[in-house]
Amino acid sequence: MTDETTTTSVRAEAVITRYRGLICDLDGVLYRSATAVPHAVQTLNRVTAQGVPVVFATNNASRSPQDVGDHLRRLGLTQQGCSVVTSSQAAAAHLAQRLAPGTPVCAVGGPGVAQTLTEAGLTPLRVADLGDTPVQAVVQALGTDVTWSELAAVGHLAEAGATWVATTIDLTLPTPYGQAPGNDALVALVQTSTSAQPHVVGKPQTALFDLARSRLGTDQPDTLVCGDRLDTDIEGANAAGLDSLFVLSGACRLWDLALAERPARPTYVAADLSGLLAPALPLHPTPPDHPAELGPDALPRVPSAGDNSKRLQSVLTTAWAARDNGRHVCDHADLWERIERQLGLAQPEHTTHHTRPSAPSKARH
CATH class of the missing domain: 3.40.50.1000 (HAD superfamily/HAD-like)
Incomplete structure (x- = not known):
């Protein structure tokens, strides 16, 4: 051959x-x-x-895997061969490896947090139910009903030495109305009152x-x-x-x-x-010596021949080669939209541009 x-x-x-x-x-x-x-x-x-x-x-740690599965079935997905894991499950698994079965853990966030802690053999407690019960860990996740009192409690527990686990530090959360603040914003609020750092289990960890x-x-x-x-x-x-x-x-x-x-x-x-x-x-x-063919507008040239997949491949490898060689590549979103149209890439109506993440918060480290 x-x-x-x-x-x-x-x-x-x-x-x-x-x-x-x-x-x-x-x-x-x-x-x-x-x-x-x-x-x-x-x-x-x-x-x-x-x-x-x-x-x-x-x-998204606010929903249980069962709730997510129900959503997927309603969309028409065949469930055979599929399963769901959430960042709250990753948090529960992390703590279950380090704490004795039945250990009380403070759960802050949506209902999926407490459920996954229970399934991992731990005892979840909401802030309102803590009383004088000592807890060795606190899990902080995004939840639409998270209160100032709960965030303050996370900080107090972490400062007192409890293991602080954050399910994610996502900057934003997609909603039907656009992007909304993610768990990173809530973690950052807690960090203003404590010198402790959370252990993050969600993506990109x-x-x-x-x-x-x-x-x-x-x-x-x-x-x-x-x-x-x-x-x-x-x-x-x-x-x-x-x-x-x-x-x-x-x-x-x-x-x-x-x-x-x-x-x-x-x-x-x-x-x-x-x-x-x-x-x-x-x-x-x-390779470092790859010839990066950029036009006068600092954009990769879109090949006139080949299918759209190969043309897209060429555009990206050219842009990356130019950047890796220290060359300027155009960062105007409107001009890149023009290339998307040339390549037949439809724009989702909800998408907003300039979505590249900002500098990581200190929680990431």
Whole structure:
């Protein structure tokens, strides 16, 4: 077989056929609020029908895995071969390895936090129920009804020496009305009153990926992560040593991806989850001497020939090569939108631009 034939064969292979298990994000990947992302449910039903198990890994700790599963069924997802893990489960697993069974743990956040602590063999207590009961740990998660008193209690407990676990430090949370403050804002409020630092288990930390992979029973090379956020899904996948597929159906756009630093660059990119069934075109790291063909506007030139997937691959590898060589790449979102239109990448109506994460808060460290 010639080298050319081998290359063609590899490119014709669907992305998912290279892996034995899939870790998939939810909001922006499978659904947006209550509405399924086009092609997402059908694609995942085909993936599981092919015998590839899927674990949905979400930073949203406010809902229980059962509630998430009910949502997925309403969207039409076949549940066979699928399961859900949340950042509150990762927090509970972290504490269960370090505390004796039945140990009281303060639970702050949505109902999913207390439920997962109970399932892990610990005793969750709400702030209102603490009384004089000593607790060895406190789990802080996002919840729509979290109060000032609860946040103050987290700070008091952490300052007194209790293990402080934050489910996530997401900067924002998608809602039907746009982006809202995420758990990072609540963690930052607590940090104003304590010198303690939380242990974070949600993405981009590796704990949630490790928990998901243990559910799949797969090794690192056999596991693929799919997500729509560079700062959580893709950075976390890279930190966990896992390949990733970045989809442009959610929070981040081509502009964000083209300007991403190396830790936030995915293995593959696609418009949506249907990219799992498309030919695999890895975004291989470019050598330092790669000729980065930028136009006078500091934008990569869009090839006139080839399908949109190969043209997208060319645009991204050119932008990354230019940045790695210290060259300026245009950061005007409007001009990148023009490239998206050239490549046939539809814009979700809810998406806002300039979504690249700001400098990490001190909680990340």
